Amino acid sequence: MKHWTKGLAVAATLTLAATAHAADTRLQAVMKKLDAGEPITLATVGGSITTGYAATPPREQGWAALLAKSLGPKVKLVNAGISGTDSAAAVQRLQAQVLDAAPDLVVVEFGVNDQWLDPAVRGSSYEAILRKLLAAKKPPAVVVLGLTQQGNQPRDATDLQLKLAAHYGLTALDFGAWMQARVAAGTDRWAALYDEPVHPNGIGHQRIAQALGETLRTATSSNAVTTALPSPLHGRAHEFTRLLMNDALKPYQNSGFSRGGEVHPEWTGQQPGWQAKTDDAEARFLVWGSEVAVFHAESEHYRNLEARVDDGPWGTLRGHVPERKGYLGWHYTVVGRDLEPTAHLLQVRVKRDEWVGSGRPASLLAIMSAGIVPPALRTSAFQQEPPSNRMGQIPADDARLRWVGRIAAGALSSSKLLAWSGSELRARFTGRELSLEFSSTHWGTSHFTVEIDGRALPLAVPGKGLTVWRLREPLADGEHTLRLIKRTEASMAEASFHGLRLAEGGRLLDPPPPRALKLEFYGDSITAGACNGDVNDDQYDDLYYHDGTRAYGALTATKLDADYVGIAVSGIGVTATWNELLMPQVWNRYAPRLDAAQAPPDARAPDVVLANLGQNDHGFPASKGQRIAPDFAPRYLAFVRGLRARYPNAKLVLLAGGMTAWKDEPAIPRALQQVVATLRGEGDARVWTYTFQAFAYAHPRIDVHAQMADELTRFLQTEVLK
CATH class of the missing domain: 3.40.50.1110 (SGNH hydrolase)
Structure with missing residues (x-):
């Protein structure tokens, strides 16, 4: 393995830049296979730096190709780098482009592109990549490559990724720190590695490959046992995604959009999305998840779109980016977040701005959703409490509660039977707390929407029991409106509503007026x-x-x-x-x-x-x-x-x-x-x-x-x- 030794004298001073964790037995096993002359598959996933951009030719002289060559002739490289993409888009393609290749070793690089990703997304999406790799049927060894722009700035995304690597016991290379140590030692210069601030040149790719080789070499020194996945730091929403692209990207209503627009040249199998040149073009799509994003091109030649989920606020999909002269960029723009993790309707239209009447195209290539979680991972705005003695409870038959629907007397005195879907309670109250009590002799779970001040919160009430549900977060001071609406159809679940409890000093007010x-x-x-x-x-x-x-x-x-x-x-x-x-x-x-x-x-x-x-x-x-x-x-x-x-x-x-x-x-x-x-x-x-x-x-x-x-x-x- 003599091809790894170059630069090891400097590496002795870089213990903080490259860390091989004791629990990383998978990487140790891969390195032993290499030492034994056995073949391995190396996969790399990242953005344009992973594709080899600015090296000549990129796929042969980029860091991924150089690393594969340095590891030996029996290394098969699967380069899943796609320029201009971040970890949020990578989660959507990870199975097809990485996991389906059954790699032995995966290097993950998104430090630069995730710097431009929505900060509210980057933790969850990057962590999801790590978790999906480590939870695969054949889990590969995973190495986190923390790249920064020239001069080791900025570092927000990279620092987050390195913390995640430590959390999962993964080997990580902080290339910025590795390079800065060489600069401090007088053995290298940042300027030699970059011809512009973002992309390393050919020499820069050589340095990245060199640093990775040194990092992999350190993995042979430990014999610890691999442990189970720890709890996530940023939730699990991006482990459960859905990609609408190609034939699956089909609007259920469309006026003015047609098939077309740029496809990503490096994303194999992509077909054109939808584009429009008229000012009043609009399209609507069926989507799922707690986060909905649009993946679209941006350049000096495109114009802007705007979009919203359900009746939420409109947000701009910035297609017109003047600084992208001569080449396309790609962006993951979140349109809806913190949604109920179910089906939603996405509305996209051409934005009426300074480009009205210009005839310029606006386009979208894919819709990417996250947070389509299984039942065990659904969270609730309510927490279950033990049944109480009902002192202070406002009974379901209180005259200040307005009931809508066909509703009978319930199982207990003063309760109401809620069988038919759409059965609705409407009320007004004061106070910062709210609890709801139900019982059911039916086997099925009754799903409700609890709408407080216009905010809809799902609530699942199990069958065969008595349950009390208390709102987790306190409400604001003042008056509040309440709607409790049964979602589940009558033949599948029934529930009796016993009453509600307010905060001490809270009052039930006169009900909202009936609808006309x-x-x-x-x-x-x-x-x-x-x-x-x-x-x-x-x-x-x-x-x-x-x-x-x-x-x-x-x-x-x-x-x-x-x-x-x-x-x-x-x-x-x-x-x-x-x-x-x-x-x-x-x-x-x-x-x-x-x-x-x-x-x-x-x-x-x-x-x-x-x-x-x-x-x-x-x-x-x-x-x-x-x-x-x-x-x-x-x-x-x-x-x-x-x-x-x-x-x-x-x-x-x-x-x-x-x-x-x-x-x-x-x-x-x-x-x-x-x-x-x-x-x-x-x-x-x-x-x-x-x-x-x-x-x-x-x-x-x-x-x-x-x-x-x-x-x-x-x-x-x-x-x-x-």
């Missing part, structure tokens, strides 16, 4: 919002992603500032069902059970009653190779007559769509039209039918629900509520 309009929906899984937040295929194992408050009916009510009542059950129909019950058996009950009490007509009747049924009347028999029941039309008519009898003054809207039954089975739209014709022929003019144009072949996700809500809102405003 009330909508009541009857339907199946589409109306219930089943699977509407699922990341991949439809699933029923984790109902956190099934959210009735983001189904089309609830969204329509929000758009119209209306109270919402949702009576919806997955798999149900008028003539067929995937389960045991038909809608005519449960439509007027407090819960979708035959032992649930029938609910009397609401004291405040809905202004509009809407029904969306038929998907399962077709889907269930079709799964057995059968046609829809021949008496579907008269039985559907009988069901609608029941709605009319219950609400003689309401406007009725018969809906079809969201999935494909109405396309596949003509008997469904035909039956709806016949019902409308029959009722109107009998003098009932307050009945309409509407067929959604937005649909999905599987259960619709929130993007399809958003389109359905837009359609239905327009229809109600122009045809029904006028």
Whole structure:
């Protein structure tokens, strides 16, 4: 191994610059394989310095290639450097470009590019790279290469990375300190390594390779045992990512954007993203995660975009960067952070700025999300407390609490049964504390949204027990508004709400006024919002992603500032069902059970009653190779007559769509039209039918629900509520 010895005399003075940790047995094993003449795979991941930029030719004279050559002829190099990228983008490509190569040794370099990465991201994204490497099926040895710009400045990102290396017991090279020691010893000059402040020249690449070789050599001196991964310092959000690129990057709504724009020349397999040249171009995408970012090009020739997640604030995607003359840069711009780790809607549009009317392009190449965490890692704004004696608790039947929906008396005196999704509590209070008490005899977990002063906080209430949930962080002084809304559909979970507790001295105030309009929906899984937040295929194992408050009916009510009542059950129909019950058996009950009490007509009747049924009347028999029941039309008519009898003054809207039954089975739209014709022929003019144009072949996700809500809102405003 004589090719490592050059410079070892100086290395003796650099013990603080290169550190081989006692726990780094993986690196020791790799070095022993090299000493034995066995082949290894070396992978390097980083930005333009890792690609060999400014060396000639880069892929042959960059530090990665030089290091591989110095380690011997049996070293296979996988150079996963991509210019202009940081650790946040690297997490998204780590599996395909590094881990799939099953490397024995990985050198990670992002000290320079992460200096320009959002400081709120760089700790989590870089740590995620280390954790994903160390948790791989075949964990490689990992070496952290801490590079800085010329003169060892600035160091924020590098110092963070070196601390992470120490935390995980990894060998690390602080190249800035290594080089500064040579400068102090009079054996080297920073100016000899750089022709500009950022990228080392050919000599600089030689020095990096030399320093790494010396660092690897020190790893042979320890025989400690490798330990399990320690707890993360910056959370685990970036271990769980999703990349929307190429064919997966498809807007669900688009006006003015077309396929095009620059691709990254070093990112193998990339296809053009989306670009626009008109001032009013806008596109919307379905995304997931607690952090959503757009990966886009920047240069002197592009113009700016702006984007937001859901109804959040707009942020600028800076495409026009005048200092990037003659070459493209690439940027990971966070649009939404600290989001609920579920599905969201991303809106991107061309920014109206000084480049309006210029015809310059604006583009995006990919959407990168993080924080799609498994259930065990989801955090909550609430902490569970032991049940108390209820002294000072405000009971659920207090007159100052406003309830919206079909809500029955609960399991205990003064409690309320919350079965149907969309069941809502509205209140106003003072004080800095809030606790909520629930019980459940049902097996399923009930997911709620607790909205305090407009901020939505998820809360999972387990079945089969009594639980109390206290808000972790104190509220501000003054008045507060509260909405407690059940997300989980009734057939999957029920819960009784017992009451709430405020801070000492806190007061429950008069409730918010009722909304002027009330909508009541009857339907199946589409109306219930089943699977509407699922990341991949439809699933029923984790109902956190099934959210009735983001189904089309609830969204329509929000758009119209209306109270919402949702009576919806997955798999149900008028003539067929995937389960045991038909809608005519449960439509007027407090819960979708035959032992649930029938609910009397609401004291405040809905202004509009809407029904969306038929998907399962077709889907269930079709799964057995059968046609829809021949008496579907008269039985559907009988069901609608029941709605009319219950609400003689309401406007009725018969809906079809969201999935494909109405396309596949003509008997469904035909039956709806016949019902409308029959009722109107009998003098009932307050009945309409509407067929959604937005649909999905599987259960619709929130993007399809958003389109359905837009359609239905327009229809109600122009045809029904006028």
